[in-house]
Amino acid sequence: MSYRIKIQDEKNRYELTELAKMFAPAEELEFSDETEEETSEGASAEVFAVPGPEEMDRNAQKRALFSYLAEKTGVVPDWGTLTGVRPGKLFSQLSRRLGSPDNAEEALKKEYFVTDSKIGLLRNTWEVQQRIKCDKSPAACGVYVGIPFCPTRCLYCSFTSNRFKDDAAAKYLKALYKEIAAVSEMMEQRGLYAESIYIGGGTPTSLTDSMFSEIVQSVSGAFLRPKTAEFTVECGRPDTITEAKLKAIKTAGAGRISINPQTMKQHTLELIGRQHTPVQIEEAFALARSCGMECINMDLIAGLPQESPEDFEGSLRKVTELGPENITVHTLAVKRGSRLIEEDSGYSYRQGSTVRHMLEKGSAILKEEGYEPYYLYRQKHMAGNFENVGYCRGNTASLYNMRIMEEDQTIIALGAGGISKVYYPAEDRLERVANVSNYEIYIDRIDEMIKRKEEGL
Ligand code: SF4
DSSP states (O other), X not given: OOEEXXXXXXXXXXHHHHHHTTTSOGGGEEEEOTTSOOOHHHHTSEEEEEOOTTTOOHHHHHHHHHHHHHHHHOOOOTTTTOOSSOHHHHHHHHXXXXXXXXXXXXHHHHTTOOOHHHHHHHHHHHHHHHHOOOOOSTTEEEEEEEEOEESSOOTTOOSSOEEOOHHHHHHHHHHHHHHHHHHHHHHHHHTOEEEEEEEEESOGGGSOHHHHHHHHHHHHHHXXXXXXXXXXXXXXXXXXXXXXXXXXXXXXXXXXXXEEEEOSOHHHHHHTTOOOOHHHHHHHHHHHHHTTOOEEEEXXXXXXXXXXXXXXXXXXXXXXXXXXXXXXXXXXXXXXXXXXXXXXXXXXXXXXXXXXXXXXXXXXXXXHTTOEEEEEEOOTXXXXXXXXXXXXXXXXXXXXXXXXXXXOSOEEEESTTOEEEXXXXXXXXXXXXXXXXXXXXXXXXXXXXXXXXXXXX
8 A cells, every 4th residue: 555645835844754654664655745746656545635734733734644644554653743853852841831741741642642651751751850960051061072983884874984994093083183172172262161071983992992092081181170070981892892991981080981782692793793792792891890980881772683572681681680870772773874774675664563562671671670761862764663762770860861862052072973063042942063974074174174163152
């Protein structure tokens, strides 16, 4: 069956199109405006005309399209008519605007058709966030530094990641040091400080020991201040973690790291292009603890190729046995630019019910183990259109992760692909200042990247 959706509303066309894609793969959907002639394919398709803006507002248009497609396809997305990346931010906004989180829940159910289970997740996350202390002054920024290199490219990767090469990395770091020095000075001049610092990637630990030590030290000197609440370094792949790097992290004053197994199943690790074993994950974790790392996050992905709900549960149980302070459960997103979408473009549509089981079981296990959700976000092309959730134990939530999703502070992003977002509290508005994503162009145009920040910050 295919569906021909007529949309006569230019302003809301994008959101309506994104909503329709949650019900059926792109090849089963056709979009047009009503003035177009029927095509021969269109004649055999089910046709639905979304009422125009003169008849109803955007939310009502989305509800009409949702109801039609749910009835025709039998698919009922858990997130209802929500197509955005940040449902948590919407929950906070609705709680403020409608006077209470109870009213926000009511609105999500009636106006956005969100299921009780996802409303419960949002409420739980919101309650944990109310306990997290952060500096709401405009001076408090998040600082992100990107290292766009990895040892190999994962099957599902759609990021700006490049295979690590010594000479390329050396040239990249030289440009990055220039940006770090310039941004540090800009922040001093403008009275800004880093409330949180995050070195991510790529895989920062794919650098050599000496390169790595130099960059974390440089970031620390440039941005770590007495008021800085947290400093995180993503270590990513266990086979890139060495004692020297962990000691460098500690010396630089960073207290948080992330070790990302994604799965604890050997076969899947091979399938997704990782070059390490589950045992190496456990060894890296033990090494990090022995080097004094007190706050460790571990990432897992639900919906990896050939994995069953039992495989996912097995991975989660092994990870919880290690006892990291944070666990982030991602849903596999199969995006353009990944090898997986080239091999199987309909993958995410078939994975819906498997991923649902994984996430439901995962959330129950994490609750039993004392973890609570503290931030969440969605991405396009996620299997089953679910979400990514960061869980924490006690007071170990990452401010950086929480605030970037709430979009209530300026985030300054350095390095190739870094997109800074300058927050204007009076208007509750963000303005983007983007670096180019190709690292070679970033090196060539580093002065222009710095100038963009001088003008935009
Ligand atoms: S570790 Fe992350 S950034 Fe690197 S290739 Fe894999 S998915 Fe991409």
